[in-house]
Structures are given as structure tokens and as C-alpha cells.
Amino acid sequence: MxxxxxxxxxxxxxxxxxxxxxxxxxxxxxxxxxxxxxxxxAGRAAYGGNADSLIAASQVVATHFATVAAANDYWKGR
Amino acid sequence: MxxxxxxxxxxxxxxxxxxxxxxxxxxxxxxxxxxxxxxxxAGRAAYGGNADSLIAASQVVATHFATVAAANDYWKGR
Amino acid sequence: MxxxxxxxxxxxxxxxxxxxxxxxxxxxxxxxxxxxxxxxxAGRAAYGGNADSLIAASQVVATHFATVAAANDYWKGR
Amino acid sequence: MxxxxxxxxxxxxxxxxxxxxxxxxxxxxxxxxxxxxxxxxAGRAAYGGNADSLIAASQVVATHFATVAAANDYWKGR
Amino acid sequence: MxxxxxxxxxxxxxxxxxxxxxxxxxxxxxxxxxxxxxxxxAGRAAYGGNADSLIAASQVVATHFATVAAANDYWKGR
Amino acid sequence: MxxxxxxxxxxxxxxxxxxxxxxxxxxxxxxxxxxxxxxxxAGRAAYGGNADSLIAASQVVATHFATVAAANDYWKGR
Known part of the structure; x- marks a missing residue:
């Protein structure tokens, strides 16, 4: 690494x-x-592409954000 | 920031x-x-678009809401 | 509110x-x-629409139910 | 109820x-x-329908099973 | 049973x-x-089918694996 | 094994x-x-394929990463 x-x-x-x-x-x-x-x-097309592709990409972001938020204990003090 | x-x-x-x-x-x-x-x-089209796009967008909302709800300990006192 | x-x-x-x-x-x-x-x-069409739309809408329900169930500690006493 | x-x-x-x-x-x-x-x-068609519909329906089952398994503490004694 | x-x-x-x-x-x-x-x-076709069907089936596997991994406390001693 | x-x-x-x-x-x-x-x-095609297939494959990765991250307690010391 x-x-x-x-x-x-x-x-x-x-x-x-x-x-x-x-x-x-x-x-x-x-x-x-x-x-x-x-x-x-193709990846570039995915992110510059049509509405459904954008929503699908947003779903991936939402799944990763759930992980990151848990890792940070939801920034609960803020 | x-x-x-x-x-x-x-x-x-x-x-x-x-x-x-x-x-x-x-x-x-x-x-x-x-x-x-x-x-x-394209994003605007995504949210004003057809039924399947709307449902897919709602799935993203549901995933984020799960994260927000956990962050708030599900507002359990309410 | x-x-x-x-x-x-x-x-x-x-x-x-x-x-x-x-x-x-x-x-x-x-x-x-x-x-x-x-x-x-379009939303109405989404819920009265074809089979795949119905299944996709059911997926959103399943995601929200997971959140609600956790909020209720799975109604474990029942 | x-x-x-x-x-x-x-x-x-x-x-x-x-x-x-x-x-x-x-x-x-x-x-x-x-x-x-x-x-x-339409619902009946969804479950008797094509391969992609079946897989999508299985995804809903998987999401619900995750909730049920958590509710049962994963049947850990078994 | x-x-x-x-x-x-x-x-x-x-x-x-x-x-x-x-x-x-x-x-x-x-x-x-x-x-x-x-x-x-149709199920058989689902698993032998095209690339998108395979990925969708893999998503179902990923969801079930999350449940199984939690049930095993992620095999943390290994 | x-x-x-x-x-x-x-x-x-x-x-x-x-x-x-x-x-x-x-x-x-x-x-x-x-x-x-x-x-x-077909699997190879899935990963070399079009934008939507790539995003769907990324969703599977995101789901598995959530499991792996939980298994590692989110590498919290880092």
C-alpha cells in the first residue's frame, strides 16, 4: 500500500x-x-449521463454515506 | 469548508x-x-420525470433517512 | 412545523x-x-403501474420498515 | 386493528x-x-413474471429478512 | 417444519x-x-442470463451476506 | 474447505x-x-459494460464495503 x-x-x-x-x-x-x-x-458517461443513471449513482453515494456516518458515530456532538 | x-x-x-x-x-x-x-x-429531469425515476429517487431518500434516524437514536422519546 | x-x-x-x-x-x-x-x-402512475414499478415501490417500503422496526426495538416483547 | x-x-x-x-x-x-x-x-404478474422481476422481488425479501433476523438476534443460540 | x-x-x-x-x-x-x-x-434464466441480471443477483447475495456476517459477529477472531 | x-x-x-x-x-x-x-x-461483460452496469456493480461493492467496515469497527483508531 x-x-x-x-x-x-x-x-x-x-x-x-x-x-x-x-x-x-x-x-x-x-x-x-x-x-x-x-x-x-463508460464511467465518465455514467456520471454525466441521464437522469436514471444519476439517481442510481446517488444510491451508491447514500450507501457509502451510511457507512461513513456510522464510522463517525454520526458526528453526534455537532 | x-x-x-x-x-x-x-x-x-x-x-x-x-x-x-x-x-x-x-x-x-x-x-x-x-x-x-x-x-x-438531467438532475431536474430526474425529479420531475417518470414514475420509475420517482420511485428510484424515493429509494435514495429512504436510505438517507435510515442514516438520519440512527443519528437521532430514532427520536425515541417522542 | x-x-x-x-x-x-x-x-x-x-x-x-x-x-x-x-x-x-x-x-x-x-x-x-x-x-x-x-x-x-406520475406518482399515482408509479403505484398503480406495472409489476416492476410495484416491486421497486415495495423495496422502498422494506427500507423504511427496517428503520421503523429498529426505532421500535423490533417490538421484541410481542 | x-x-x-x-x-x-x-x-x-x-x-x-x-x-x-x-x-x-x-x-x-x-x-x-x-x-x-x-x-x-399487476402484483401477480410481478411474482410470476420474468427473471429480472424475480430477482428484484428477491431483493425485497432479502431486505425484510435482514430486519427479521435482527429482531430475532440472528437466532444465535441455534 | x-x-x-x-x-x-x-x-x-x-x-x-x-x-x-x-x-x-x-x-x-x-x-x-x-x-x-x-x-x-424463469429463475434459472435469471442466474444464467445477461450481465445486468447477474449483477442484480449479486446485490441480493450482498444483502444476505450482510445479515449472515452480523449473525456471526463478523467472525472477528479470525 | x-x-x-x-x-x-x-x-x-x-x-x-x-x-x-x-x-x-x-x-x-x-x-x-x-x-x-x-x-x-456474461460476468466479464458486466464489468466491462455500459455505464448503468458499472453503477449497479458499484452498488454491490458499496453493500459489501458496509459489511467489511462494520467487521473492522470502521478502523476507528486511524
Whole structure:
């Protein structure tokens, strides 16, 4: 594992930062799922694409955010 | 991070406010997933679109509401 | 918030009432997602529509029921 | 609420009975989502229909089973 | 209930066995959802079918595995 | 069970390794769901395929990552 891990921790300072992390996790998952160039193009299309694709991508974000929020004990002090 | 965070906290006074927050989170996810103008139009179409798109968007809301409800310990005193 | 909140609490007496609440939450989510009239029509179509739409709507109900059940500690004494 | 509740409890003796309950919950959700006759027909089609509909219906069962299993503390003594 | 329950317990020795159980649960759900012969054929098609059907079936497996893993306290000693 | 289990443990050192494990679990699920050659080809198509297939595959990864993260108590010390 390189020093520059793309996911060093699930801990964030704020809910907003946690949400941004969930968006990043959804994007990276597409790349890791199939890393070659043709698929990267498909990935780009996925996120710039039609309404249903956008909603489906948002569902992935929501699933990751649930994980990140649990990891941060829901930032309960805030 | 600006002072005016769109998601300063997952804590809400009531379940109804928590539900409204989940709807907001679903909307913001679409914008963050792909922030350029063409996609914003697609996003609008997503929420004004056909029945299946609406149900899929509701699924995203349901996933976020599960997170918000857990963050509020399900508003158990109410 | 008005006195007549549509979601004053996640607590219900019985699992059956909790299930009915989950169905209501799924319906309200459609309205909140996009509240104008054209979408309300689409929403109606969603629930009276084809088999796949019905199953997708049932998935939303299942997700909300998981939240309501956790809020009620699964009605474990029953 | 009638004495003959269709969902008096989430507690079951065994995992297998819990799974059967999850199947029942998925079926009832379709009926509650839209109770009129035309939709009941659509519901029947949903469960007798094509492969993708069957998988989608299985996803609803899986979501309900997760709830039932948690309610039974995963039948851990078994 | 017969002695030969198809799901006597959610407990498994290893994560790999738990994953196999989740695959089995996904398969059985299709049969229980609609047990007649025509649907069994559709079920077979579901699992031998196209890429999107396979991914959807994998989603059902993932949901069941989450339940099985929780039931085994994530096999944390391993 | 062979000594070379493909899933000996859900424990990983880092979140990044946990994410890679979730990607692996999503891939294996496709193979276990239907192990014959024709389906393996379909599986390959699934991961090299269009944008919607990629997003759906990412959803499976997100579900598995939630399980792996819980198994590691969210790597909270990091």
C-alpha cells in the first residue's frame, strides 16, 4: 500500500466532509470495478449521463454515506 | 469548508425534519455526483420525470433517512 | 412545523402499524421529492403501474420498515 | 386493528420461519402499496413474471429478512 | 417444519461458508417467491442470463451476506 | 474447505484494503451465482459494460464495503 492511500480513514471532521468522502468512494468504486480505459470512458458517461443513471449513482453515494456516518458515530456532538 | 455548510449536522428536532433532511441529501448527492450544467438539467429531469425515476429517487431518500434516524437514536422519546 | 406533523414519531404499538407507517413514508417521499402536480400524477402512475414499478415501490417500503422496526426495538416483547 | 393481524410479531422460532415471514412481508407490501384489483393483477404478474422481476422481488425479501433476523438476534443460540 | 430445514442456522465456521450460505439464500428466495414450474424456469434464466441480471443477483447475495456476517459477529477472531 | 480460502477473514489493516476486499467479494459473487463458462463471459461483460452496469456493480461493492467496515469497527483508531 502506498503512503498516499486514497482512503486512509473513514473519519471526517464534519458531516459535509463525510458526504464528500462518500461521493469519492462511489467514484473510485467505478474505477476499481474495471480499471481499463474503455471502462473509464463508460464511467465518465455514467456520471454525466441521464437522469436514471444519476439517481442510481446517488444510491451508491447514500450507501457509502451510511457507512461513513456510522464510522463517525454520526458526528453526534455537532 | 464554508461557514454555511449545507450539512452541518445530522441531528434534527423531529422525525419530520429528519425526513426533510433526507430529501435534501438525496438532491445534493445528484449535484455533487456531477456538478456541471448539463447534468443539473438531467438532475431536474430526474425529479420531475417518470414514475420509475420517482420511485428510484424515493429509494435514495429512504436510505438517507435510515442514516438520519440512527443519528437521532430514532427520536425515541417522542 | 405544524401541529399536524405527518410523521410525529417512529414509535408504533405493533409491527403491523409499523408496516403501515413504512408504506406511508414511501408515499410521502414521492410527494416531497417533487411536489408539483405533474409529478403527483406520475406518482399515482408509479403505484398503480406495472409489476416492476410495484416491486421497486415495495423495496422502498422494506427500507423504511427496517428503520421503523429498529426505532421500535423490533417490538421484541410481542 | 383486527385480532387477526397479518404481522403480530417479528419473532420466529427458526431462521427458516423468519425467511418465510420475509417472503410474506414482501408480498403484503405489494398489496398495501396499491390495494385495488388492477394492481393486484399487476402484483401477480410481478411474482410470476420474468427473471429480472424475480430477482428484484428477491431483493425485497432479502431486505425484510435482514430486519427479521435482527429482531430475532440472528437466532444465535441455534 | 421438516427436520431437514434448508436454513437451520445463520452461524457458519468461516466467512467463506457464510458467503456460500448467502448465495444459497438468494437462490431459495427466488423459489419461495413463486414456486411453480414456469417461474422456476424463469429463475434459472435469471442466474444464467445477461450481465445486468447477474449483477442484480449479486446485490441480493450482498444483502444476505450482510445479515449472515452480523449473525456471526463478523467472525472477528479470525 | 481448502486451505486457500478466497475469503479467510473480513479483517483488513486499512480502509483501502477493506475496499479492495469489497470489490473482490462483488466479483466472486458473480462467479458463485452461476459458475459455468457462458455466465463467466456474461460476468466479464458486466464489468466491462455500459455505464448503468458499472453503477449497479458499484452498488454491490458499496453493500459489501458496509459489511467489511462494520467487521473492522470502521478502523476507528486511524
Amino acid at each position: 502506498s503512503d498516499a492511500s486514497w482512503l486512509p480513514s473513514l473519519t471526517t471532521e464534519t458531516p459535509e466532509e463525510g458526504f464528500a468522502l462518500a461521493v469519492k468512494m462511489a467514484r473510485v468504486a467505478v474505477k476499481l470495478t474495471q480499471p481499463d480505459a474503455a471502462v473509464r470512458d | 464554508s461557514d454555511a455548510s449545507w450539512l452541518p449536522s445530522l441531528t434534527t428536532e423531529t422525525p419530520e425534519e429528519g425526513f426533510a433532511l433526507a430529501v435534501k441529501m438525496a438532491r445534493v448527492a445528484v449535484k455533487l455526483t456531477q456538478p456541471d450544467a448539463a447534468v443539473r438539467d | 405544524s401541529d399536524a406533523s405527518w410523521l410525529p414519531s417512529l414509535t408504533t404499538e405493533t409491527p403491523e402499524e409499523g408496516f403501515a407507517l413504512a408504506v406511508k413514508m414511501a408515499r410521502v417521499a414521492v410527494k416531497l421529492t417533487q411536489p408539483d402536480a405533474a409529478v403527483r400524477d | 383486527s385480532d387477526a393481524s397479518w404481522l403480530p410479531s417479528l419473532t420466529t422460532e427458526t431462521p427458516e420461519e423468519g425467511f418465510a415471514l420475509a417472503v410474506k412481508m414482501a408480498r403484503v407490501a405489494v398489496k398495501l402499496t396499491q390495494p385495488d384489483a388492477a394492481v393486484r393483477d | 421438516s427436520d431437514a430445514s434448508w436454513l437451520p442456522s445463520l452461524t457458519t465456521e468461516t466467512p467463506e461458508e457464510g458467503f456460500a450460505l448467502a448465495v444459497k439464500m438468494a437462490r431459495v428466495a427466488v423459489k419461495l417467491t413463486q414456486p411453480d414450474a414456469a417461474v422456476r424456469d | 481448502s486451505d486457500a480460502s478466497w475469503l479467510p477473514s473480513l479483517t483488513t489493516e486499512t480502509p483501502e484494503e477493506g475496499f479492495a476486499l469489497a470489490v473482490k467479494m462483488a466479483r466472486v459473487a458473480v462467479k458463485l451465482t452461476q459458475p459455468d463458462a457462458a455466465v463467466r463471459d
